[in-house]
Amino acid sequence: MKVRLAVLAALVALVGVFAVPAQAEELSPEQLLAQFQPITMFDATEAFTPTSVDDFLADADLQRLGGDGLYHAVDVPPPGLPVSGDGWRLDHRGCTPAGGLAAIACYAAAASGPSVVYGRFEVRAGTIVLQYWYFYADDFWSLQYPPSAFAWQAHEGDWEVVTVVLDSEQNPVEAAYSQHCTGERRSWANVQKVGTHPVVYVATGSHANLFAPGLHPISLSCYPPPIQAILQQNNVTPFDFVLVPGRTLGPGSTAIERVNENSPRWLRFPGTWGEAQFIRIPPPIGPGTIPFGTSPVGPSFHDSWVDPLGTIAGYSVG
Numbered sequence: 001m002k003v004r005l006a007v008l009a010a011l012v013a014l015v016g017v018f019a020v021p022a023q024a025e026e027l028s029p030e031q032l033l034a035q036f037q038p039i040t041m042f043d044a045t046e047a048f049t050p051t052s053v054d055d056f057l058a059d060a061d062l063q064r065l066g067g068d069g070l071y072h073a074v075d076v077p078p079p080g081l082p083v084s085g086d087g088w089r090l091d092h093r094g095c096t097p098a099g100g101l102a103a104i105a106c107y108a109a110a111a112s113g114p115s116v117v118y119g120r121f122e123v124r125a126g127t128i129v130l131q132y133w134y135f136y137a138d139d140f141w142s143l144q145y146p147p148s149a150f151a152w153q154a155h156e157g158d159w160e161v162v163t164v165v166l167d168s169e170q171n172p173v174e175a176a177y178s179q180h181c182t183g184e185r186r187s188w189a190n191v192q193k194v195g196t197h198p199v200v201y202v203a204t205g206s207h208a209n210l211f212a213p214g215l216h217p218i219s220l221s222c223y224p225p226p227i228q229a230i231l232q233q234n235n236v237t238p239f240d241f242v243l244v245p246g247r248t249l250g251p252g253s254t255a256i257e258r259v260n261e262n263s264p265r266w267l268r269f270p271g272t273w274g275e276a277q278f279i280r281i282p283p284p285i286g287p288g289t290i291p292f293g294t295s296p297v298g299p300s301f302h303d304s305w306v307d308p309l310g311t312i313a314g315y316s317v318g
Helices: 002-018 029-035 053-058 097-110 225-233 308-313
Strands: 039-043 060-065 071-074 088-092 115-124 127-142 152-166 172-179 182-187 197-202 214-217 239-242 245-249 254-259 278-281 288-291
Touching: 029 115, 029 127, 029 254, 039 239, 053 060, 053 088, 053 127, 071 088, 088 152, 097 127, 097 152, 097 278, 115 308, 127 308, 152 197, 152 308, 182 308, 225 278
Parallel strands: 039 197, 115 254
Antiparallel strands: 039 245, 060 071, 060 088, 115 127, 127 152, 152 172, 152 278, 172 182, 214 239, 278 288
16 A cells, blocks of 8 residues: 555655646647657666666677688777678677676666667658657566565566557557566556656566556566466466656656657667577576577567567557
């Protein structure tokens, strides 16, 4: 109850700051992105907030997979990151997600710049799609709360997206929040809002976007079959957590940078935004710390970018 009251108190305090006058005429893409910019609420244990891609790139090496099966650093060609070819990845200099909980301080020290969200405006079959892409330097999901070194999953370069759908007259219809390999959607009437700004509860470590605070089970479909089997055999349910109110960001504190199909150039980078992903399942239950695939690709290579309406149609309804 105390957590709920604290959250409500924080939102009430924001009403005056984020109040938006009634819409009198058609708004520009920039105005719409500002009008429906989400308010992001973080757990007190969260070490990261949405950061600038430029800040991350300044601390990352460009690498390419060689014939020897290893990644090797290469110079970034002018005018910037490559936009074709395969085997590319970025590697945050001096930090590795293999360190798990201990690596958070390394990434957090580098991710100290201003808070940024990348806003996209699209019209699909007469429907307006507003997307808010959030980038985090590090993703560290822990099986336990507060986060611990017992069992975890980690990778660099975490991308998440909040989608707001408007009708042809610029009236909001629904919102959809990304969550691991899937997501959740709600009709606009059922979305918690402050004025016209949807409220997003950001899961600690994983940065999954949630419609409410609390404990939220993670879909086992987001794990490969061997990991699913270990979780099921040991009666383990993975959860996302937003339990203790921490920082609140949004209009006035998180800058919107407009992006589109071709700009900025990093949107077309075909590689992954970090070195290998890692998972730790402690013995004797599991193998310890092992590689667990790659870091994520950038926004334009996600289904929710290529087919935003089709993707969110497959989300569960909250």
